[in-house]
Amino acid sequence: MATAGAPAGSGRTITSNVPARLDRLPWSRWHWTIVIGLGTVWILDGLEVTVVGNIAGRLSEPGSGLPISSGQVTGIAAALYVAGACVGALFWGRLTDRFGRKNLFMITLAVYLAATALTAVSFDVWWFLLFRFFTGFGIGGEYAAINSAIDELIPAEYRGRVDLIINGSFWLGAVGGSLLSILALNTDIFPANVGWRLTFALGSVLALVILLVRRHVPESPRWLLIHGRDEEAEEIVTSIEQKVEAEQGRPLARPEGELTIHQRGSVSFMEIARTVFAKYRRRSILGFSLFIGQAFLYNAITFGFGAILTKFFDVPSGNTGYYFAVIAVGNFCGPLLLGKLFDTVGRRVMISSTYLLSGILLFGTAWLFDRGSLDAVTMTACWCAVLFFASAGASSAYLTVSEVFPMETRAMSIAFFYALGTAAGGISGPLLFADLTASGKVGDTVLAFQIGAGLMCAAGLVAAFLAVNAERRSLEDIARPLTAAASKAREAAGSGPASSAPGTGSAPA
Numbered sequence: 001m002a003t004a005g006a007p008a009g010s011g012r013t014i015t016s017n018v019p020a021r022l023d024r025l026p027w028s029r030w031h032w033t034i035v036i037g038l039g040t041v042w043i044l045d046g047l048e049v050t051v052v053g054n055i056a057g058r059l060s061e062p063g064s065g066l067p068i069s070s071g072q073v074t075g076i077a078a079a080l081y082v083a084g085a086c087v088g089a090l091f092w093g094r095l096t097d098r099f100g101r102k103n104l105f106m107i108t109l110a111v112y113l114a115a116t117a118l119t120a121v122s123f124d125v126w127w128f129l130l131f132r133f134f135t136g137f138g139i140g141g142e143y144a145a146i147n148s149a150i151d152e153l154i155p156a157e158y159r160g161r162v163d164l165i166i167n168g169s170f171w172l173g174a175v176g177g178s179l180l181s182i183l184a185l186n187t188d189i190f191p192a193n194v195g196w197r198l199t200f201a202l203g204s205v206l207a208l209v210i211l212l213v214r215r216h217v218p219e220s221p222r223w224l225l226i227h228g229r230d231e232e233a234e235e236i237v238t239s240i241e242q243k244v245e246a247e248q249g250r251p252l253a254r255p256e257g258e259l260t261i262h263q264r265g266s267v268s269f270m271e272i273a274r275t276v277f278a279k280y281r282r283r284s285i286l287g288f289s290l291f292i293g294q295a296f297l298y299n300a301i302t303f304g305f306g307a308i309l310t311k312f313f314d315v316p317s318g319n320t321g322y323y324f325a326v327i328a329v330g331n332f333c334g335p336l337l338l339g340k341l342f343d344t345v346g347r348r349v350m351i352s353s354t355y356l357l358s359g360i361l362l363f364g365t366a367w368l369f370d371r372g373s374l375d376a377v378t379m380t381a382c383w384c385a386v387l388f389f390a391s392a393g394a395s396s397a398y399l400t401v402s403e404v405f406p407m408e409t410r411a412m413s414i415a416f417f418y419a420l421g422t423a424a425g426g427i428s429g430p431l432l433f434a435d436l437t438a439s440g441k442v443g444d445t446v447l448a449f450q451i452g453a454g455l456m457c458a459a460g461l462v463a464a465f466l467a468v469n470a471e472r473r474s475l476e477d478i479a480r481p482l483t484a485a486a487s488k489a490r491e492a493a494g495s496g497p498a499s500s501a502p503g504t505g506s507a508p509a
Contacts (some may be wrong), residue, residue, distance in 0.1 A: 012263045014230055018221050020255035021237050023156040023474050028244045031162075034153050037217040038146045039166035040210050041109060045139050046173025047203055048081075048116070050324070051181055055196045065193030068125045077132045084136025085143075086419040092141025093415025094269075097408060100227075101149035102219040104411075108145055109214065112138030113207035120200035140422070144415040147402040151410070152220040156474050160347065160399060161339035167395035168335030174328035178321040222407060222475070226483050228263040259476055261483040272409045275482065276416070283404045286466040287413075290397035291421030293355060293459025297362065297390055299432070300452025301383055302327075311440050313376035323380050330384030334391035342396060348467035351400065354393035355460030359453040361386045366449035370442060390456065397421070404468045407481045 025031075060069050088108070096104040115134035122128035147163070154162050180202065184195035218240075224233035245252055277284055309315040309323060334354075342350045365382040368374050374382065398414070405413040432451070470478045 012228060013260065014225075014263065015258050015260045016225055016230060016233070017255050017258045018225050018230075018233050018237050019259055019474055019476050020257045021241065022153065022221065024253050024255050025155050025240070025244055026248060026252075027155070027158060028247050030240055030243050030247075031154065031158075033213075034150065034217055035162060035166065037210070037214040038105065038150055039162075039169060040213075041112075041139075041142050041146060041207075042166060042168075042170040043173035043176070044112065044203055044207060044210075045142075046170040046175075046328075047177040047180070047206075048135060048139070048173075050174045050177025050328075051199045051203075055181055055185060055199065059196055061192060063192040064196065066122055066125065066128060068128060072125065072129075077129055080129055080133040081136035082422055084133040084138075085140035085422050086136075088137035088140030089144055089415040089419045089422070090140075090412075091137075093144035093411045096141075096145045096148060096411035096415075100219050100223055101145055101152070101411075102217065104141060105145040105149060105217075106211070106214060108138050108141030109207055109211050110138075112142065113204050113211065116200050116207065117204040120197045120204065122197075140415075140418070143398070143418045144411040147398055147414050148223075148411040149217070149220055151399075151402045151475060152222045152407075153218075157343065157472050159403065160342035160396075160471060163399040163402070164335040164339040164342060164392060164395040167398045168332050168339075168391055171328040171331035171391065174331070175325050178325040178328065182321050226261060226263060226407060226481060230263075257474075259481070259484060261481060263483065271482065272412050275409050276405060276413055280405060280479070282466050283468065286404075286462060286468075287397070287401045287417045288420065289459040289462040289466075290351070290355070290393075290400060291417050292424050293359075293456045294390065294394035294397055295421045295424040296428075296432075297358065297386075297452040297456040298394065300362070300448045301386065305383070308379070308445060309376055312442070312445075313379065315376050323376065326380055327383050327387060331387045331391040334388040335395045338389075338392040339395075342392075342399070343471050346469055346471045347396070347400070348463065348469055351393060351396045351467050352460045352464035354389045354396065355456050355463055358386050358388075358390035358393055359455075359457035359460060361389065362449050362453035362456065366446045366453065369449070370446045372442075393456075393460075400467070400470075403470050403475055403478055406479045407475065408483065 055073070059066055059073050088111075092104055092108050112135060115131045115138055119128060119131040119135060122131070147167075150163060150166060151159060177199075180199055184190060184199045186195070189195070190198065218236045219232070221233035221236050224230065224236070241252055305324065305327070306320040309320050315323065338350070338354065361382070365374075365379075365386060368382065369379065398418070401417040402410060402414050432448075468478060476484070
């Protein structure tokens with residue numbers, strides 16, 4: 001229900017229970033449609049990143065059809081993909097807050113699809129590098145648009161676990177990328193100049209399938225409500241309720257609480273910056289810490305994992321993909337098995353504990369490796385244990401920045417912290433860890449592990465003090481929308497005290 005408190009047009013004041021109606025919904029087939037339509041893009045990201053790393057050797061060989069070196073693939077192309085993701089996140093993130101979640105998550109996936117397809121037909125180095133940038137450009141935009149939409153459509157009771165599992169599905173793509181690369185690079189099956197192209201072509205085919213499914217995902221009613229399209233928001237929520245009631249076979253529980261807002265068209269960059277870095281300064285410090293910690297831990301392990309296996313454990317370079325597939329499975333199991341605890345035990349306990357546990361376990365791995373107590377199998381087992389907790393922690397970083405800032409700044413906040421973490425991981429990480437893991441010296445690799453572990457533990461300690469107890473709370477309770485009307489303003493207008501959902505009055509700093 002939405003009631004207008006002013007004439008239609010810009011600056012209307014309305015009272016609505018749309019957020020409460022969305023949050024009180026039981027889990028249903030409709031929610032699975034959202035998860036499949038929006039969440040599966042992370043699988044594509046994992047597929048992209050893993051495939052490029054695994055095909056570097058084949059691309060640089062004579063007969064590949066592309067005059068490129070292995071260093072150009074893992075160096076320049078990887079850096080351009082990262083740069084594209086950072087630029088794309090910031091560019092599309094701003095547009096997502098201004099023009100809506102659905103418009104942008106359709107456009108960004110289309111950009112990814114086109115760029116990946118054009119990568120598959122690369123005929124020269126410059127073409128390959130150009131479309132690696134645009135592939136990242138599309139993926140970066142996906143992170144902002146998709147995380148915003150998911151958080152605004154999923155009920156508060158399930159938001160944490162769903163967000164974690166979806167972000168963790170990156171590693172399903174990594175498993176697929178590892179196994180696909182082994183198949184595609186087998187010259188007994190595909191010619192040397194065809195197999196690597198098929199891996200990119202498959203990515204574009206999967207993106208097309210997701211695009212078709214995604215057409216049925218609605219615009220975020222929360223976004224519509226704030227941007228003067230409350231009638232459309234009402235229609236969407238009513239349609240969802242009818243579908244859920246038909247599936248449940250009983251009436252839905254009555255929603256509790258309303259929100260009064262002054263509708264606006266857009267929010268300026270200055271207001272976004274003031275909100276994120278002044279009003280919510282402690283939350284910004286938390287976001288910085290979580291993203292930097294997980295970025296460096298992951299680079300300490302994954303950036304040089306192949307070199308570590310081949311140099312120290314004599315694993316043939318052609319077999320490292322199997323080990324990476326095992327590591328990727330461990331990564332996905334973390335969010336899958338621990339996700340529910342973020343909604344029950346709570347954000348603060350789970351975020352801090354997953355960061356601290358993964359850091360402590362990596363310190364232990366470094367100690368065992370330094371003593372010479374590990375072989376390829378036990379080293380992989382140690383990595384799996386570390387990343388089981390680290391993956392849940394890293395996914396919770398995305399969850400955190402997507403739910404602790406106001407509605408109007410959500411996509412831009414996600415984009416900013418994603419770009420920060422991606423840049424730290426894709427630029428600073430390789431610069432720091434490349435020489436350490438490739439030197440062939442045990443002490444250098446131990447140091448790389450210790451740096452990653454130390455930063456992860458530091459982030460865990462920050463979370464222990466600054467993490468927001470956001471479990472099972474509405475987004476409007478966690479961070480009051482910038483457009484929300486103050487209670488005193490309503491009383492002055494003669495309408496009495498504002499009726500609000502639990503906690504919609506104020507948001508902690």
